[in-house]
Amino acid sequence: MIELARQKNAYVRKPISQKDAVEFFQEKGDEYKLELIEKRGGEDITLYQQGEFIDLCKGPHVPDTSYIKAVKLTNVAGAYWQGDETRQQMTRVYGITFPKQSELEAYVQMIEEAKKRDHRKLGAELELFMFSERVGAGLPIWLPKGNQLRDRLMNFLRTEQEKRGYKLVTTPHIGKKDLYVTSGHWEKYGEDSFRPFGTPREGEEFMLKPMNCPHHCEIYAHRPHSYKELPLRIAEFGTVYRYEQSGELHGLSRVRCFTQDDAHIFCTPEQVKEEFLNVLDLTQVVLAKMGFQNFTAQISLRDPDNPSKYIGSDENWRNAENAIIEAAKEAGLNTVTELGEAAFYGPKLDFMVKDALGRSWQLGTIQVDYNLPDRFELEYVGADNQPHRPVMIHRAPFGSMERFISILIEHTGGKFPLWLTPDQFAVLPISDRFNDYALKVEQQLGVHDIRGFVDDRSEKIGRKIRDTELKKVPFMLIVGEKEEESGTVSVRRQGEGDIGSMTADEFAVYFKGLVD
Amino acid sequence: MINITFPDGQVRQYEAGTTALEIAQSISHGLAKKVLSAKVNGEVWDATRPIEQDARLQLLTWDDKDGKATFWHSSAHLMAEALEALYPGIKFGTGAGYGKWVLLRCRPRRTYHLFR
Numbered sequence: 001m002i003e004l005a006r007q008k009n010a011y012v013r014k015p016i017s018q019k020d021a022v023e024f025f026q027e028k029g030d031e032y033k034l035e036l037i038e039k040r041g042g043e044d045i046t047l048y049q050q051g052e053f054i055d056l057c058k059g060p061h062v063p064d065t066s067y068i069k070a071v072k073l074t075n076v077a078g079a080y081w082q083g084d085e086t087r088q089q090m091t092r093v094y095g096i097t098f099p100k101q102s103e104l105e106a107y108v109q110m111i112e113e114a115k116k117r118d119h120r121k122l123g124a125e126l127e128l129f130m131f132s133e134r135v136g137a138g139l140p141i142w143l144p145k146g147n148q149l150r151d152r153l154m155n156f157l158r159t160e161q162e163k164r165g166y167k168l169v170t171t172p173h174i175g176k177k178d179l180y181v182t183s184g185h186w187e188k189y190g191e192d193s194f195r196p197f198g199t200p201r202e203g204e205e206f207m208l209k210p211m212n213c214p215h216h217c218e219i220y221a222h223r224p225h226s227y228k229e230l231p232l233r234i235a236e237f238g239t240v241y242r243y244e245q246s247g248e249l250h251g252l253s254r255v256r257c258f259t260q261d262d263a264h265i266f267c268t269p270e271q272v273k274e275e276f277l278n279v280l281d282l283t284q285v286v287l288a289k290m291g292f293q294n295f296t297a298q299i300s301l302r303d304p305d306n307p308s309k310y311i312g313s314d315e316n317w318r319n320a321e322n323a324i325i326e327a328a329k330e331a332g333l334n335t336v337t338e339l340g341e342a343a344f345y346g347p348k349l350d351f352m353v354k355d356a357l358g359r360s361w362q363l364g365t366i367q368v369d370y371n372l373p374d375r376f377e378l379e380y381v382g383a384d385n386q387p388h389r390p391v392m393i394h395r396a397p398f399g400s401m402e403r404f405i406s407i408l409i410e411h412t413g414g415k416f417p418l419w420l421t422p423d424q425f426a427v428l429p430i431s432d433r434f435n436d437y438a439l440k441v442e443q444q445l446g447v448h449d450i451r452g453f454v455d456d457r458s459e460k461i462g463r464k465i466r467d468t469e470l471k472k473v474p475f476m477l478i479v480g481e482k483e484e485e486s487g488t489v490s491v492r493r494q495g496e497g498d499i500g501s502m503t504a505d506e507f508a509v510y511f512k513g514l515v516d
Numbered sequence: 517m518i519n520i521t522f523p524d525g526q527v528r529q530y531e532a533g534t535t536a537l538e539i540a541q542s543i544s545h546g547l548a549k550k551v552l553s554a555k556v557n558g559e560v561w562d563a564t565r566p567i568e569q570d571a572r573l574q575l576l577t578w579d580d581k582d583g584k585a586t587f588w589h590s591s592a593h594l595m596a597e598a599l600e601a602l603y604p605g606i607k608f609g610t611g612a613g614y615g616k617w618v619l620l621r622c623r624p625r626r627t628y629h630l631f632r
Contacts, residue, residue, distance in 0.1 A: 001594055001595060001598040004594060004597055004598055004601070005594060010564070011562070011564075011590060011593070013562055013564075013565060030607055030608075031607075032607055032608065032609050033608075048593065050590075050593060050594070050597065051597055052597065052600070052601070053593060053596060053597035053600055055593060055596065055608070057593070059561070059562055059589075060553045060560050060561050060562040060563075060565070060586055060589075061553070061562055061586060061589065061590040061593065062552045062553065062563070062586055062587055062590045063537060063551075063562070063563055063564050065590070065594055067552065067587065067590070068587070068590065068591055068594055071591070073595075090609055093595065093599070095591070095595060097587070097588065097591035097594075099578055099587065
């Protein structure tokens with residue numbers, strides 16, 4: 001390819017009539033292109049030629065082949081023509097090109113590093129989660145260590161939300177099919193969902209919940225509200241079920257069952273900006289605590305040329321769009337604005353986060369919704385004593401626990417921030433004689449909410465240290481005769497080595513100092 | 517003469533039939549070397565395609581999403597050219613630059629065992 005690229009052949013555009021195009025490809029005997037031309041109907045057809053190669057193509061192209069300086073073929077896979085399993089099998093060739101050799105090298109290095117950090121690999125090595133074919137593909141099973149990590153994340157968010165006036169609720173994992181007919185989700189996503197299931201009673205149909213919003217709308221609707229009670233912030237770590245094609249499943253990032261750190265804020269139109277500021281602040285606190293420094297906010301607004309596509313009054317949209325833009329500005333965020341990217345039911349803001357490898361992820365989303373309050377006929381009584389429709393805001397700083405943890409694993413390479421690490425220390429007795437003392441140390445640290453384990457295997461201490469390092473446990477507390485007599489532990493820190501002896505209480509103080 | 521409007525609102529006049537690449541050259545030689553394609557009235561065009569009427573113009577480089585897409589699309593054609601040179605008679609389905617991947621579907625004649 002590079003040889004051909006160096007020939008510096010121009011990419012030449014050739015508009016051509018459909019008849020000429022058909023003749024050209026008939027002569028070449030290329031039934032695939034003929035099929036594509038036929039599909040295009042009477043549309044204008046263009047060919048592109050560079051060097052000896054001519055192809056049916058809409059363009060556009062770079063001026064000539066010499067722009068392509070670095071090439072690497074990466075993969076070859078089978079594929080079906082037009083993605084149709086009943087059609088001819090073809091070969092798909094993958095590659096990557098760059099305008100500079102140095103960019104290709106940086107890319108290859110990034111891919112290598114990404115492979116080492118793959119959350120599926122680290123998740124198994126660190127015993128965080130597993131999948132079982134018997135349970136079903138795409139259904140993550142959280143093992144004790146992963147569950148601890150997940151719990152710590154949820155506890156952290158729970159505390160931050162309580163400070164900001166959220167009320168935590170719990171709703172069932174299923175709901176009547178009618179609920180989703182009312183919400184409109186059945187019509188829009190019903191075909192791609194897990195099928196509704198029946199009960200012994202004829203005609204009764206339930207669904208696994210694909211989202212928490214309809215349940216939360218019912219919570220709002222269960223009694224009348226006055227404007228004085230708003231905003232109402234209802235939060236739930238809600239587990240949802242969505243059917244994904246098996247080919248789409250990928251570790252924790254694409255699953256069929258996941259838990260959203262969901263909340264719905266019901267407020268008056270005037271409160272939208274204030275609530276956005278509140279959520280932006282929360283999301284920034286969350287991302288900073290996780291060690292993500294580099295993020296931008298992507299604001300998705302209406303397509304100005306196509307206002308009829310959207311539900312909700314023009315005035316409400318303008319208010320909400322301005323509120324989002326102003327709030328993002330006041331929060332000091334870097335923003336990118338995308339016209340026409342808003343959902344039909346309201347504008348939104350997504351946090352785009354760059355990880356340690358420079359890859360971009362969408363994390364944390366805040367979305368205005370004018371649709372569900374309408375469908376559920378939600379109301380509040382205003383200062384004028386008249387009924388009004390509240391605005392609903394969906395938000396999830398993590399997005400989902402599964403997706404967030406997958407990104408966190410790859411961002412940190414499995415070396416989590418100290419406060420999140422499932423095993424914060426390991427006590428390593430030099431021999432079996434000191435196992436009892438080791439257990440005492442573990443219990444003493446447990447009182448300070450510092451979690452770890454005792455390696456009581458009858459292995460040599462060198463082996464225990466190596467194994468603990470592999471598990472990326474940040475602190476090793478080594479205990480032998482000297483330590484037991486003086487009531488201390490010898491502390492080793494991952495990557496730093498010995499940092500001296502101290503009592504368990506002194507270690508607890510030292511540890512807490514590092515976390516805060 | 518035609519009026520070309522740049523993204524910053526500036527308007528300049530050029531001969532009808534001028535290409536985006538020529539316009540870039542009139543601004544700076546360094547810029548012209550970086551131009552991969554151009555957005556003409558919101559549509560991505562070849563940088564070498566003549567512009568015949570008044571237009572809004574945005575020059576696209578490697579730093580733009582659409583510039584990268586053009587680059588990878590051209591790369592797919594180059595890959596096809598290389599495959600055709602190696603395996604005469606090979607037939608191609610469709611190719612595309614998806615994100616960082618250049619991919620191409622092809623179906624060679626039966627005599628070549630390398631492919632299915």
